[in-house]
Amino acid sequence: MNDVISTILNHRSIRHFEDKPLTEEQIRTIVSCAQAAATSSFIQAYSIIGVKEPVKKKKLAELAGNQEYVEKNGHFFVFCADLYRHSLLGEKEDKNVEASLESTEKFMVALIDTALAAQNAAIAAESLGLGICYIGGIRNNLEEVKKILHIPDRVIPLFGLAVGYPAKVTGQKPRLPFEHVYHEDEYEQNKEVNLHQLDDYNEIIANYYQQRTNGVRKDRWTEQMAALLEKQTRMYMKEFIQKNKLDLR
Numbered sequence: 001m002n003d004v005i006s007t008i009l010n011h012r013s014i015r016h017f018e019d020k021p022l023t024e025e026q027i028r029t030i031v032s033c034a035q036a037a038a039t040s041s042f043i044q045a046y047s048i049i050g051v052k053e054p055v056k057k058k059k060l061a062e063l064a065g066n067q068e069y070v071e072k073n074g075h076f077f078v079f080c081a082d083l084y085r086h087s088l089l090g091e092k093e094d095k096n097v098e099a100s101l102e103s104t105e106k107f108m109v110a111l112i113d114t115a116l117a118a119q120n121a122a123i124a125a126e127s128l129g130l131g132i133c134y135i136g137g138i139r140n141n142l143e144e145v146k147k148i149l150h151i152p153d154r155v156i157p158l159f160g161l162a163v164g165y166p167a168k169v170t171g172q173k174p175r176l177p178f179e180h181v182y183h184e185d186e187y188e189q190n191k192e193v194n195l196h197q198l199d200d201y202n203e204i205i206a207n208y209y210q211q212r213t214n215g216v217r218k219d220r221w222t223e224q225m226a227a228l229l230e231k232q233t234r235m236y237m238k239e240f241i242q243k244n245k246l247d248l249r
């Protein structure tokens, strides 16, 4: 196994960081690695906002549902899907790009680009011995996040990435069985097979929680996900995105 693969396979989210800021060099390396990711048609439809200002970090932590590690980390990045610069370049080149920028397809392109860049950043950080935790909690209130970070139309903050020196390292969460995720030549739709794989996984996850919590938690994964999905959360999103002049057609 090479170092890249062992870094990737060693991933776990870190939620306790030492009080030690990242150096400018570390920040540059992480962002350069994000930018090195492949990008649909070279469109580069994302921006990354590093948040250092303690008052802003505190406010973001509150907005994210009081997640302390949004405030207490080595650096906090906010990854944004960004078609604002494409609006500017349309103006500059005197071309009507507006209809295209408002399409669902271009919105998807921006989401995909942002996620690919972010995961490169995450792996780069982990390869430097740092820990990371993605923060989707910032989507609780994107209107406020946009205000705090002065974000223009056609830019949607998607998630944060808390990075820092791990103060507490937790165990790794086992993933779904390989066979359940990887299909060959055709999608496995046999319900019995699918459910059997999920049952196997439930057992693995129940054991994982049991060990991690000294027997307090025994959640099965399907139970956990069904409870999660039963709740309708952040239902304002479609309206918010369209108000920001994306995903309109």
Ligand SMILES: Cc1cc2nc3c(=O)[nH]c(=O)nc-3n(C[C@H](O)[C@H](O)[C@H](O)COP(=O)(O)O)c2cc1C
Pocket (backbone or CB within 6 Å): 011, 012, 013, 014, 015, 064, 067, 133, 134, 135, 136, 137, 138, 159, 172, 173
């Ligand atoms: C886009 C995204 C958003 C996430 N948001 C949060 C968050 O707001 N708070 C948090 O503690 N973890 C968050 N996570 C981390 C997941 O909970 C975590 O990756 C998952 O439980 C698997 O655990 P692992 O990363 O330790 O393997 C997020 C992960 C992703 C990919």
